[in-house]
Amino acid sequence: MTTTDNNILAKTRAEEHEADVWGEFFTPPYFDRLALSTATKSTYIVGKRGCGKTMLLKYLDYHTAFSEKRSEIPKTETRHIGIYWRVDTQFCNSLNHRGISEHDWISTFESYFSLAIAVEIIRSLKEIAKSAFQQFTPTDLENLQFESVVDFHPDYPKDPIKLESFLESKRRAFASWISNVTSVERPLLPPGKIFLESLIHDIQKTDGIKDAAFFVYVDEIENLVSYQRKVLNSFLKHSQRPLIVSFTSKELSDETATTGTESINATHDFRLLVLDELSDDNQRKTFFAEVFLANLDLANNNNNSELLNDIRDQKNVAKRFSEAHKNKISAAIKLRFPSKTYKDIAKNAISEPGILNILKERIAKALALHKTKLTVEDFLDPRRATEALVIVPALINRPRHNPEEILGYLDNYAQSSENIVDGKDWIHNNLVGGLLELYRPYGRICPIYSGYDTFFTMSNNNLRHFLILCYKALEIADLSDESISEISVETQARASYEAADQLIREIKTFGTHGERLRMFVLRLGSVFRTLQSTPAMSEPEQNQFTINSGNRVLNEHEIYFLSEAKKYGIITEQLETKTKGQVGSDIVDYQLNPIYSPYFQISYRRKRKISLSVEDFHTLALGTEDEYKELSLKLFKQQDRQKVQTELWQ
């Protein structure tokens, strides 16, 4: 690949793309369900980091819809002229306090919004005129006059280009005033909504765009100050064609009030679209693979591949749901990211002398706890299945079974594949934990973090994380002169570790508590790793926690911390309903994002949880290093003690 090609694969964030993403946006499976171009009321799009929200907004924006790269643009396109308004939150935050009443700030912010959007509306007309859209030409733009603007101020020019320049100068004057509210004269600004509506009314007088409608998508609405959200809520509540204001954010804003007495709600005022809920796991999984493979085609200068043509065109969404298409995509990506069964991984592991030695050492250590004549060699009979051998150290460490019994189970398994002990599938329950423990001592990366299915599970619905895993694997394979058309499981596992390392470092940038969130992930991951390393591995694959005890309820700081951790996808929440006797109780489980699991060499699968008290959680989230060390030790001992109590170890 050339350098340029690699640049395509380095882009995992929408912000790394230009405003015009025509040809680079891949239609997600839920696209038809958005029905944004025919919307008659506002939409509130909610999507977590990495779900493709920004790329979607760029696609909806006029820069893409009227891209110069489009050879044909249907005449209905102006029925949805999207304006993606990414707010400068630090600037908007300065429109607050400073000796000016909130009432004044409200009208100031309305004017600022109107000013910014008016400029965008005129710019969109310039783009439309330049584009292949035939119903509005550069001559139409020259002829267009904003007759109504003089009603607002006699100085406002009617000509679009002059008006744009005039409004820009107003905006500069406004920014200067905001910087120096006490020493610079406040400029006269256009009023809010009515000004925009008048502009649009003038635009609709041109025949070719008489049905023009403008859809403003305000991104990161949750980061604005409260009164500003109320102003925009008012815009949203009273939105109708031809001016519809919609919102997007990581999570639903908690401000529902408007500047009047009304409030907004999802039933009457907007359609709530939670992107993660618009497609199921199967659709998402195929889409993730499609995006990767399509980017690969782009990187290889295969710009008109069948896949790219399919995935770029909105009309092909339904076609892509066919089993034949899904199977084709699945086969293509599995070829590149092959996987091995856990049994095969166990077999390969034991064939490596270093790992075999670790296994022998562990069995020997465990046998020493028993009065037995059995030796390590008795367990290493070549007839034994390797997947069973891998879990032997943990089984012997459990006092419930003596080594002779375990040897009997192994024989039985070798002969009949019977692996149910005490009603439990002991290989299924312990194999992943056993493998992780075998690979840990020398810091080797366990190959379980490989394969398309695993990459998808670890990415936890986050497209960006999936792409990072895939691109890292490609990069490592390329650098080590390995084949990039079929990447080895070892290379994939190395890539998983490096992706996890990079993404853990990135947590520092997650809002005000970034550094604390990072520490929390490091602490939580280390606790899971420590618990997994107990010799008996009585609770393998712990990677969730629940807060279900303590002498108090979570306080305001802890609740906020949890909400930040959820907002940034560090933990995911699962409501688990458990019934004990006649009383049902809802328990909230939190899983550490599995993308981080390779860093700690813990399981990425959602399996077991640990119980924390409110105080324990406080220590993990906000406690000092000393408090954390104490907690870590306590949890380790607790698990050890539980084992002793339940299994009556002598």
Place this chain on the structure above:
Amino acid sequence: MTSPVIIYTSSFSSPSDLLIFKNSVLFHGRAVDDRGVSATSFECSDIALRMLVEYDYDQMTVKVGVDEVSADMAADLIGPYVRGRNVVLESTTLGFAELFLVIRSLVDLGVMSFLILYVEPDKYSRSKPGSDSFAISELNAGYKPIPRSVVDLSGDDVEAGVFFLGYEPERLERAFEEYQMISSKDIKVVFGIPAFHPGWELNSIVPHLAGLEKCNIQYCSANDPSSAYDALEVTRVSLGAENKMFIAPIGTKPCGIAAALFASVHSSQVGLLYDHRKKREKRSSGVNVWHRYSIKIIIQ
């Protein structure tokens, strides 16, 4: 063109060697480490008054001693303390926002000559012994405005930006993450080289390497505000007519001093982008070189 700011730099190994003018008022912040304690409490009979200055980024107010006003009115609060006195700013402990607000107020008040002190530490605290990363900040409130130097990054007239970089790569990453409109501007990142100590420059360069793809890289001496000021001037003179630039002083304090001076004297062209982090207690240890920057501002 002659620069409107002249900075005379001298360095000392002990505060007893510092020349402080008689009847001075010293503005300072809260001390969180050894050098901060030394910088705020060193004995000097010429210092008549020591005033604590604090900025509240949520309310955008500034507090001097016990009095608090909107930061837009900072000059009203500072005025009475500087009248008839010489002025010293202790920049080791003053946060960047406080430093800027005091300098901007001094310019408004016509105080065109003053001293700025800065004390280097022996070493900065690492996250863990031997770790590559440093534990110098606690909470980071994110990028919040500082009145008198607010900039609208979404405006097309903001043409360029200069980031002074230090030990915390997440600060730059967060700026790019939260202010995506920055990526379309002409961005320059400036590393402090030579660093305070030979080898320390790697602590700032290495962690930033991954995120510098679209940026021009420049260097200026880590402890010399003049050098940083010159780097800013290069960007300012390249601006188109009526265009602006922003400065993100997230590197060393001497670079922050340059940024504060520059934004104060070029207020119509320059805005500040700053993340207000809480300095960690014991973020550094030991006391090293004392710098005395004598500032003279000439505004026609």
